[in-house]
Structure formats: structure tokens, C-alpha cells
Amino acid sequence: MILTESFRLKSGLAEMLKGGVIMDVTNAQEALIAEKAGATAVMALIKVPSDIRKEGGVARMSPISKIREIMATVSIPVMAKCRIGHLAEARVLEALGVDYIDESEVLTPADDENHVDKRHFRVPFVCGARNLGEALRRIGEGAAMIRTKGEAGSGNIVEAVRHMRCIQREMKQLTVLSSDELMAEAKKHQAPFELIEYVAQHGKLPVPNFSAGGIATAADAALAMMLGAEAVFVGSGIFKSSDPERFAKAVVKATTYWNDPVKVLEASEELPDGMPGLDIRQLEESQLMATRGW
Amino acid sequence: MVGKKRVGVLALQGDFAKHAESLERAGAEAVEVRTREALEGVDALVVPGGESTTMLKLIGYEDLWEPLRAFGQKKPIFGTCAGAILLAKHVLNPTQVSLDLVDLDVERNAYGRQLDSHIAQLELEGSPLEAVFIRAPIIRRVGAGAQVLATHNGDPVLVTEGKHMVATFHPELTCDPRVHEIFLRRV
Numbered sequence: 001m002i003l004t005e006s007f008r009l010k011s012g013l014a015e016m017l018k019g020g021v022i023m024d025v026t027n028a029q030e031a032l033i034a035e036k037a038g039a040t041a042v043m044a045l046i047k048v049p050s051d052i053r054k055e056g057g058v059a060r061m062s063p064i065s066k067i068r069e070i071m072a073t074v075s076i077p078v079m080a081k082c083r084i085g086h087l088a089e090a091r092v093l094e095a096l097g098v099d100y101i102d103e104s105e106v107l108t109p110a111d112d113e114n115h116v117d118k119r120h121f122r123v124p125f126v127c128g129a130r131n132l133g134e135a136l137r138r139i140g141e142g143a144a145m146i147r148t149k150g151e152a153g154s155g156n157i158v159e160a161v162r163h164m165r166c167i168q169r170e171m172k173q174l175t176v177l178s179s180d181e182l183m184a185e186a187k188k189h190q191a192p193f194e195l196i197e198y199v200a201q202h203g204k205l206p207v208p209n210f211s212a213g214g215i216a217t218a219a220d221a222a223l224a225m226m227l228g229a230e231a232v233f234v235g236s237g238i239f240k241s242s243d244p245e246r247f248a249k250a251v252v253k254a255t256t257y258w259n260d261p262v263k264v265l266e267a268s269e270e271l272p273d274g275m276p277g278l279d280i281r282q283l284e285e286s287q288l289m290a291t292r293g294w
Numbered sequence: 295m296v297g298k299k300r301v302g303v304l305a306l307q308g309d310f311a312k313h314a315e316s317l318e319r320a321g322a323e324a325v326e327v328r329t330r331e332a333l334e335g336v337d338a339l340v341v342p343g344g345e346s347t348t349m350l351k352l353i354g355y356e357d358l359w360e361p362l363r364a365f366g367q368k369k370p371i372f373g374t375c376a377g378a379i380l381l382a383k384h385v386l387n388p389t390q391v392s393l394d395l396v397d398l399d400v401e402r403n404a405y406g407r408q409l410d411s412h413i414a415q416l417e418l419e420g421s422p423l424e425a426v427f428i429r430a431p432i433i434r435r436v437g438a439g440a441q442v443l444a445t446h447n448g449d450p451v452l453v454t455e456g457k458h459m460v461a462t463f464h465p466e467l468t469c470d471p472r473v474h475e476i477f478l479r480r481v
Contacts, residue, residue, distance in 0.1 A: 009411045012428045012467055015309040016343050016376070038351030040307060040344065075388060075402060076345050077429065099408035099429070122409055249355070256306050256352055257328065 010124030010144035013077065013099065014208040017041055017145075017231050021221065021252050022210075024048050024235040027066055028073040034238070037248030041077040041100070043233065044070050049106050049153025050236035050275065053287065059107045061089040067096060079126070084293060085111025094123040100145070102126045105292035106152045106235075113294055118142030128212065130163045130290055132170035132199070133189030139207055140192040146205055148229070149290040150213015153236045155277035157214045157223060159290055164211055164227045174200040213290065216274045218254035218267040225258035240275035247271060299481050302327035302336035306352040308344020308376060312466040320474040322481075330361040338370045338481040341377030343428065343464050346402065349376060350391060359393075366395040370457040372477045378460035379431055386434065396458050397437025404432035414463075416444050416451065418472060425451065425463035433462060443476070454480070 020040030025031045031042045044062045046052075052059045061082050071078045077099035082089035084103055089110070093101050103116050105128050118125040119142035128149035129135035135146045148167065150160030174185060174196065182200055186193040198206050211229030215221050216237040224232050232255055234248075241247040250267040257263030285291070301317050303310045305326035314324035317340065327333050339362075341349075353359055365371070366381075373381040373396075382400040385392050390402075405412070411428045423444060433450045436442065444452035451462045452473065457480065465473035 005413050008426065008467070009408075009413065009428065012426055012464065013408055013411065015312060015467065016345065016428060018309055018311070018344070019305065019307040020345065020348055035347060036351075038348045038355075040348045076347055077408065094409075097407050097409055124408065249351075252348070252351065253355055260328070 006122065007142075007144060011207045013124060014126070014145040017077070017210075018208060019256060020231050021248070021255050022079065022231065022233045023238055023248060024233070025070065025239070026062070028069040030239055030244070031070045031074045031078075033245050034248055035074045035076050037245055038252035039076060039248065040231070041079055042070060042074060043102060044078060044080040044098075045104075045106065048236040048239055049289070050155070050240055051153075052106060053153040053289075061086070061093065061107070064092070064096060067093075067098065071096075071098070081107055082116070083107040084109040085114050085116060087116055090116050090121065090125075094121055098123065100124050100126055103143075104128065105149055105289045109292050115141055115294065126210070128290070128293060129167065130293075131166045131189075133191045134293060135167055135205060135209075136189065136191035136195040136199070139195055139205065143207065145208050145210060147210040147212040147233055149293070150211070150215070151280055151283075152213045152289050154214050154280060154283075155216040155237065155240075155275045156280055157216065157220045158280055160211050160213045160215065160224060161227060163213075163290075164224065164229060167209065168228045171199050171203055171205070175203045215251070216277060218250040218271055219264060221251045222254045222258040222264045225255060231255070237275055242273045247274075298323045299338065299478060300325055300336050301478070301481065302333060302339045304339060304341045304349070304377070306356075307348045308342040309464070309466060310342045310344075313340045313342045313374075316466045316471065316474045317478075319469075320471040320478055322478055329356065330358060333358075333361055333365055336369075338372070338477070339365060340477075341371060341373040341380050342466070343375035343377065346376040346379040346385075347390070349380060362393055363395065366393060366458065370459070370477070370480050371395060372459045372461075374461045374464055374466065375428065375430055378433070378462055381458060381460055383437075396440075396453075396455050396460055398433050398440065398453065398455070398460070399435040400431045400462075401434050402431050403429050405430055414446050416446055418444050418452070423472070424468050424470065425465075426467045427463050430462050433460075
């Protein structure tokens with residue numbers, strides 16, 4: 001169903017990003033630091049999530065001039081965020097020629113019922129998910145990469161762990177069912193039947209599965225990889241640490257060598273202070289970003 | 295089966311898992327390589343697609359420059375996309391360091407950005423070959439000793455020189471095992 005030529009090119013780029021770190025940046029200078037540290041891609045956004053959280057108000061797509069500046073400065077892929085359901089921001093980013101669009105819960109949603117129909121775009125999309133049903137709904141709409149949502153800007157890995165464990169567990173459960181049980185699963189997960197069937201047969205998503213939201217140390221990145229993430233997104237963690245360049249380098253090393261504790265130790269040793277963290281249980285419901293997305 | 299070839303896949307970053315699957319389909323044993331010790335145990339190496347700048351950093355962080363160059367003096371390496379960039383003598387757009395193991399010049403992101411990624415129907419040894427190009431480089435010059443096995447719009451896209459082989463497309467993203475088989479015949 002989804003293995004069209006265009007879809008293969010979209011998920012193909014996600015394949016190339018595996019084992020790497022995609023870093024949130026707000027300007028060209030930060031993008032350059034990210035590229036020099038070994039980022040596989042940068043994500044352009046108006047403010048890092050912890051500042052969006054702090055400053056409140058409406059968070060929108062990055063100013064075009066900033067994205068252009070970033071695209072002109074680095075040779076690695078440039079991604080940019082649009083608001084959930086904001087068809088026009090997505091079209092603008094495609095016209096600008098960014099390499100990936102993140103239809104992201106970190107920005108203020110533009111539509112509280114619908115996401116963008118991503119199948120009609122030539123540019124690939126990544127979307128966040130908390131569970132298998134949400135991941136498969138986004139893939140059904142055309143997302144070529146899924147990332148756990150975590151709780152962006154919190155510096156707390158607990159939500160990303162919860163989401164990754166949930167997706168992995170729900171996928172494993174499908175693999176032991178017989179085919180006549182799958183329609184009931186599609187109903188339960190509120191997900192397209194063909195995609196439920198795909199996961200039951202293959203034990204994994206038909207697109208790369210990355211982790212995001214709350215990664216604040218080298219060991220956090222290694223943990224995400226241990227739980228089955230194929231790459232990581234790091235947001236506020238890098239540019240809210242006391243030494244972004246060293247921090248970025250340490251996370252890159254820990255992501256490649258996640259299965260080698262001595263190397264993760266080396267990476268952690270080089271690490272300056274991480275960003276301050278938030279206890280998710282003390283956040284108001286209205287402050288949670290992960291619950292945005294339908 | 296006796297004497298399966300042990301082929302390493304440089305697994306610092308990129309689509310190394312897809313290459314490992316392709317190598318196994320073509321009859322080899324695939325081994326992920328992230329350290330100089332792992333490099334010592336393999337008969338050949340694949341440098342996969344991914345981001346060449348990221349791989350350069352990790353090669354530097356782990357002091358793998360000399361081990362990789364020494365490996366390439368003795369044993370075959372197959373580089374695809376970012377891997378081709380790492381093996382080339384000269385890299386353009388922007389200029390960057392490389393292993394300098396294959397005498398060719400490569401221009402990064404030469405077709406443009408992701409919106410210019412494409413799938414093309416090429417010809418390999420007289421039969422059709424589907425080739426996936428993702429933010430691909432273009433080979434701008436090949437050395438005198440190079441053999442061009444496939445071209446796309448007149449540019450060489452699959453080239454052997456001495457022990458080594460490079461592709462600017464991604465044979466690991468299709469089910470066709472022929473390109474990996476050609477490499478394994480050289481091991």
C-alpha cells in the first residue's frame with residue numbers, strides 16, 4: 001500500500017539518519033556547532049522546547065529567513081517544524097526545499113482534530129507518537145519516520161521511555177496473534193488495518209522509529225537506543241547545557257556506541273552540566289506537549 | 295556451507311543494517327564494525343550510506359583513520375553514497391578530508407536536496423537495474439585505472455578501481471542482490 005516510489009525515497013532518507021543524532025537549532029550559528037559535533041541533521045525551530053515552555057504564547061514555524069540561513073550554512077539535511085494540521089506552513093516549508101518536515105506537538109497545534117495529509121507532499125514528514133495506534137495513524141497519513149514524543153523541553157527522559165516501551169510492547173503483542181484477531185486490534189488501536197497487519201507480520205513499523213523528548217545526557221541517548229530507537233533527536237539538551245559543543249559531541253558518541261558501556265562512560269566523562277530538568281508529575285495538564293496529537 | 299566470507303559493515307552511522315541484510319542475502323556473513331579490533335577480523339568492508347560529515351567525526355573520535363587506510367591497502371572496501379565520499383581522493387561541495395583510497399573526485403549533494411532524490415532505471419551487465427539516489431553525490435572524475443560498471447545521465451555511478459568499489463546510489467535499499475554479489479566476487 002505505502003511502498004510507492006515516492007514513499008521509498010522519503011523513508012530512504014530516514015534510513016540514512018539511523019544511528020545518528022538530529023539536533024534542534026534556532027539559527028545558523030547553532031547549526032554549525034551541531035554539524036561540527038557530528039549531527040546527522042538539524043531541526044530548525046523558532047525556540048528550543050524549554051524556552052517555548054517557559055515563555056508560553058503561540059509557538060509557530062520558524063521565521064523563513066532563519067531556515068534559509070541554516071540551509072545555506074550546513075551541508076547536512078535541514079528539517080523544520082510545522083504546527084499540527086497546519087497545511088499552509090507545511091506547503092511553505094516544502095516550497096522552501098527543506099529536507100524533512102516535523103509536524104510537531106512542540107509547536108502550538110493549528111488543528112485540534114486533524115493532522116496534515118502527508119501523502120500529497122514530495123517532502124518527507126516525521127511525526128511524534130506515544131503508542132502504536134498513534135504511530136500507525138501518522139504513517140497512514142503518510143509520515144515516513146516516527147519518533148516517540150517524550151516530553152519536549154523537560155530534560156526528563158521518563159516520557160520518552162514510556163512511549164518507546166509502549167510502542168515496542170504493542171508491536172510484540174501483535175506478532176503472536178492469529179490473522180483473524182487483527183481487525184479487533186485495528187479497532188482497539190484505532191489504526192489502519194493494513195498497517196496493523198504489517199506490524200503483526202514484521203514485528204516493526206514500516207518506517208524508521210526514532211526517539212525524542214527529554215534526552216538530556218549521553219546516557220539518556222544510550223538508553224533510548226537500548227530500548228529500540230534507531231536514532232535520537234535532541235532538543236533543548238544541547239543548547240541549554242553549559243558547553244553545547246562538548247555536549248553535542250558526547251551525545252553523538254553515546255548514540256553510536258550505545259551498546260558499549262565503556263564508550264558511554266567516556267562520553268559521559270566529557271559531559272558538562274546537563275540542562276535543568278522538570279518532574280513531569282508536577283506539570284499541569286495544559287503544560288504537557290505530548291498529549292497534543294490526535 | 296564452508297568458508298563464508300566475513301564482511302564488515304562500518305556501523306558508525308547510517309543504513310548499515312540494510313547493508314548487512316543485503317550481504318547475507320548475497321551469501322556472506324555480515325559483521326558490524328565500530329572499532330579497530332572488529333576491523334581486524336573481517337575479509338572486506340562496506341562503508342554504508344549516511345551522513346559523511348558525521349562518519350568523519352566518529353572516525354576522528356575513535357582514531358580510525360590509520361586503521362581504515364591500512365585496511366584499504368590490503369583488503370577490498372565497497373562504499374555507497376556517503377561511503378563513496380569517504381573513499382574518494384577528492385571531495386567537493388564543500389571540500390572535506392577522506393580516506394583517499396580510490397582515485398576519483400566526488401561532489402556531495404550534487405543533485406540538490408531531498409526533493410531532488412530519485413529512483414532511476416539503469417543498466418548493469420546488460421540487464422535493468424533499479425537505483426535509489428538519496429541526496430546523492432556525483433562522481434566528477436574517475437582515475438585511469440577505474441572501470442565504470444553503470445552510468446546515470448552519462449555520469450559514472452558504479453565504479454571499481456583496484457580492489458575497491460563505489461556506488462553513488464543505494465543497492466542496499468532494493469532486493470536485487472547483484473551489486474553486492476559483484477563486490478563479493480572481488481573478496
